[in-house]
Amino acid sequence: MATRNTSSRRRPRFHAGVLAAGFIAGGLLTQVARRFLPPGAVKEFLTTGVTPALGPLSIDLVILKFALGPIALDVSLLSLVGVLLAYLIARSLF
Incomplete structure (x- = not known):
């Protein structure tokens, strides 16, 4: 049972990691x-993609001001193929 709990905690x-790779x-x-x-x-x-973006987000904490962003993700057909390949490789290894 301990192995199953350890495995389920590492699953996300x-x-x-597979998604990022x-x-x-x-x-x-x-x-x-x-x-x-x-x-x-x-x-x-193959190379046309959708690019959702978030930001810039300005944060003012009176004594500290900073901005985050913009953060964008470029998703194309080939990036989805890369995710599929990473999933298939990870599935075959584990």
């Missing part, structure tokens, strides 16, 4: 495709 971190790998695939694919429909389809 594991999934977050997938987005990094997908971002790398997207940048390589943007750089090396010839202009055309395939390049546009």
Whole structure:
């Protein structure tokens, strides 16, 4: 039973790590495709993404002022492929 509890506690971190690794790998695939694919429909389809952004958020604490952001996430088809590949690799390893 102790092994199961330990495994369930690590599960969210594991999934977050796989998701982060997938987005990094997908971002790398997207940048390589943007750089090396010839202009055309395939390049546009694979590298066009949605970029939701948050910020900038200004915080004024009287003695301390700072701003956070903007924070943006560029999601394209190749970044989703990277997440899928990371999931499949992690699933085959564990």
